[in-house]
Amino acid sequence: MTIKPLQDRVVVKMVEAEETTKSGIILSGSAKEKPEVAEVVEVGPGTSDIKMEVKKGDKVLISKYSGTNVKLEGKEYIIVKMEDILATVK
Numbered sequence: 001m002t003i004k005p006l007q008d009r010v011v012v013k014m015v016e017a018e019e020t021t022k023s024g025i026i027l028s029g030s031a032k033e034k035p036e037v038a039e040v041v042e043v044g045p046g047t048s049d050i051k052m053e054v055k056k057g058d059k060v061l062i063s064k065y066s067g068t069n070v071k072l073e074g075k076e077y078i079i080v081k082m083e084d085i086l087a088t089v090k
Helices: none
Strands: 009-014 037-043 059-062 068-072 075-081 085-089
Touching: none
Parallel strands: none
Antiparallel strands: 009 037, 009 075, 037 059, 059 085, 068 075
């Protein structure tokens, strides 16, 4: 089963947060911040007013509490509007 977003929607999957800091400190579950970097899984066609500026496979920053969480075949996805994508990450 696949998800195909409509209009200006984008399906993303959150990128796993690192469990250690650069200096080697291991973070407990409560000390981890919710990651805001996600990978684009699928992109809708856009609308006459909104041009889709991301493509499948892009890494993006999304608004912290945006979108709708969806669980499909054991995997978790978030469906966000194009306006909730803040930037691409390279």
